[in-house]
Amino acid sequence: MEYSIGQAAKKMGLTVHTLRYYDKEGLLPFVKKSASGLRVFSEEDIDWLVIIECLKGTGMHLKDIKQYIDWCREGDATLGKRLEMFKRQKAKIEEQMAQLQRHMEKINYKIAYYTEAVAFGSIDILKRNRCLAAEKERIFGPLKK
Amino acid sequence: MEYSIGQAAKKMGLTVHTLRYYDKEGLLPFVKKSASGLRVFSEEDIDWLVIIECLKGTGMHLKDIKQYIDWCREGDATLGKRLEMFKRQKAKIEEQMAQLQRHMEKINYKIAYYTEAVAFGSIDILKRNRCLAAEKERIFGPLKK
């Protein structure tokens, strides 16, 4: 199966502008052109886009994604670099997950706080709520004087 | 305990420039000034910064964070809006976690792929590896012709 730039964009949830921008930045050196100069995306090219989205979605910059793509084009000599790159990215994702978990605790505290506040129609009464205070200290850290 | 802008920046892992930028954008309306015009961050102000970092770190834009801070200043009438905001943010975090998990599967496939490739010194042999191919189809989706 082959795709025009518009079909590829739709499939990936990107705009044609973005795909052309990626191409200009050297992220799509594998995409072929038809006789009349139109980009033709193969099923394999879609896999490349999926990996680009994956790396971008885990915080890698386009220039570093390009580095990876350049390594791929250099052949087997760069296999080790590519493996190390993915291992580093995995560690980054694990840290992101841990960070998200910590953020989630704070958000959950706020939801508990505001649920109480909405029930009472005011935050004043919460200032003497020992349960929420203990929870806050656990999540936000102890107070310093 | 009170902090100068430099101490607050250090504590939060931000620069003084960033804190002043946040202030300029209306994110720190609670920070007081000393007689000579220096910003003085209280322990409570640090809690505000922690929440700002939490919302920013889960993808909220500064202008939406400002909206939340403005609601806080409007008083109890906005409690419901604030609760709904945190609930939406919680849903967003859950989606981010699911997304990260999906990205992680792809990265794990790549690590398995490149670990094999490095062991053989080449990617050629992998093209007949049915185990990796099945794994790829499971994670990247079935091929279309």
Place this chain on the structure above:
DNA sequence: ATAACAATTAGAGTTAACTCTAAGTCAAGA
């Protein structure tokens, strides 16, 4: 064949979130 629509390029413009500079003020130690 002609209208409507999708594609091409080069290059300008936008947005968010900083990041820094200039010119100056303030506070503490030798």
Place this chain on the structure above:
DNA sequence: TCTTGACTTAGAGTTAACTCTAATTGTTAT
């Protein structure tokens, strides 16, 4: 007192990643 270093403001500059425009060419349905 003098120096050092942290602070102040207004405002300019930077960066990444788009996002769009203009002018043009190619493709497809009736």
